[in-house]
Amino acid sequence: MASKKNQPLDERKKKILKAVTDDYILSAEPVGSRTVAKRYQLGLSSATIRNEMADLEESGYLEQPHASAGRVPSDLGYRYYVDALMSVQQLSGGEVDLIYSQMDHHQQELEMLIHKTAKILGQITKYPSIVLAPQMQTALFRHIQLVRLAPKTILLLIVTDTGYVENKIIDFEGEISSEELDHLSVVLNKKLRGISLKDLNTVLLNDLHSEMILHDHFYNEAIKVLIKAMSKKSNERVFVDGATKILEQPEFSEIQKFKPLMNLLEEEERLYKLLADNSKSSAQVKIGHENSDEEIHDCSVITSSYEIAGRTVGVIGVLGPTRMEYARVMPIVEYTAAVLSELLTQLSRRGHGRIDSG
Amino acid sequence: MASKKNQPLDERKKKILKAVTDDYILSAEPVGSRTVAKRYQLGLSSATIRNEMADLEESGYLEQPHASAGRVPSDLGYRYYVDALMSVQQLSGGEVDLIYSQMDHHQQELEMLIHKTAKILGQITKYPSIVLAPQMQTALFRHIQLVRLAPKTILLLIVTDTGYVENKIIDFEGEISSEELDHLSVVLNKKLRGISLKDLNTVLLNDLHSEMILHDHFYNEAIKVLIKAMSKKSNERVFVDGATKILEQPEFSEIQKFKPLMNLLEEEERLYKLLADNSKSSAQVKIGHENSDEEIHDCSVITSSYEIAGRTVGVIGVLGPTRMEYARVMPIVEYTAAVLSELLTQLSRRGHGRIDSG
DNA sequence: GATTAGCACTCTCCACGCTAGAGTGCTAAC
């Protein structure tokens, strides 16, 4: 009866739903009433469980692949499982050590660190991992330097407070001396330090303009480059690792199932959209149809954001079938994000004292 | 009879081998004598062709998947086909335009250019593409600059003659003033300009040491970083694109066949080894067992090296089944490498005049 | 009234055998 929909689940139904979900996550095979009765000590016969399972199906928590098969959790079932039923697994000491030590190695470089993060996450979770590189829009200018390479070639160097260094070679017509460049560097530093990148093209530009009116042409080019350097294009970088791990999952052993996923994992923009709006540092899950991307309506994505010095700047995540080991993977993703936050923050603190402008 | 081995092929055998290979490359199905007789006007009956094909098999150019199937070229057969038989296809005007225009767009950044190259190559050839980033070992120092970010934090900036900019943030104990840094920059520039990166850790280091003895600690750290920056680690970068395209090939439609390939495409080091020794700017092919990597003994790799200002610095390539469209793809790889060479050279010429050391 | 045993039914999976088709090698004729 439809009236059973939306009724709160009683304890017994919860237990059965949990048992079915646990078992299915483990076995990837539809779970029958007999299996539940035998494998999980609920003190009930298979017939009773059969009835309860029929109810759970009617309420939308379970589904049947075909008429005489066992039950499988629906998206709703997984959602309930994640929110209320599963027993979150503690990270083992080995895992903690592995994550921490592996990541610590490559402290030196931001890009390496991100890359390594994706690798470890894939390796430990056994699912394809996706890491969005730190978003630079909210980063603050720390240092700007112009270096003259040749009469018409200038190197523009930007260091952000997140420890990120961006450089661009600028070609422009017209000469400019090293002294003038030094002067400009000083001016730019004074004006821009502490400003966030995304605020660049506001009033500030006009302000700068008056200072730099003498070098009008250069100014125009420089600003253009500045804006471009900080634009989305170069910042929407996405790192994927272990894409082939998805092949281990029986639901993707046929190429028709597997191909669209692989395609997704090769398209940075779609991956970006997939993760970009998740900004909680605790692990978040999107289950099946909760994902915006149609091609992964049979997948779940576990994400966790990371931060630099308290400012959320990026997201890491893993992709798997809806039959994912939520209880195991969620804490891993969360912890990995936390370690990444810590290391990035550490990285950004380097030389975070007063900066000489000489 | 074994005596037939290594006999030069007569014209008729060549024609038949070419027909079989052409047909198999197109259809992916073993080619029978009847097909050859019907589809290719050789003026011979299927029976005659049958006899010739038996000979070709005996000489090792053809193989039979099973007793009553058609013939398929062996690695040797493909090798002969590539070296002597195939009619190389001219690039269409559309292809030339496509490659050129697509690549021209992103002139600005070296990394973007490499990335884009991989994309285009994959897109046009319809095979997974692999691009090794420019090898920096042979690049020459053009400019070195030390920038003081904070009392104990220094930014080391290296610009090579290939237009590549590398930067490192160096932490070290001990203070150093901006003036000292400027002085050091001048010294370093004088000493290092024009030296190739790989020559860094030779006599030169001792030479430098005497100049920098005053800043011993800093010197040690700086040199360490210099060497590390130019070490293989950061230069063995490999870009892969369109890995999933391999799924379009019928020989890899089963996951067992496909999986090892995918794994290869995710392992940068193996890819590096696969391409690294190819250094001809004309398209080269490695067919099946000619490849060192065991897992791709049923694949071919077409490569072409690219250069910056006449110096070979990297390799691009595509991976496919041995049943690859050699005649179509080889010119594409070659042309793409040539365009890349041109653009990189262009990029490196920017501001290639005298450099002020002020 | 809730639980359970029993049973008929349904659906999938897989092994088996069969046929059609494609291609061969060999022999004998041209």
Added chain:
DNA sequence: GTTAGCACTCTAGCGTGGAGAGTGCTAATC
């Protein structure tokens, strides 16, 4: 030297049928 013809071989595809797993329903039991 070439070709027609034929017997033979091997694969791919299809339909059949039984085994196995699991259900829903009914009737008996607690």
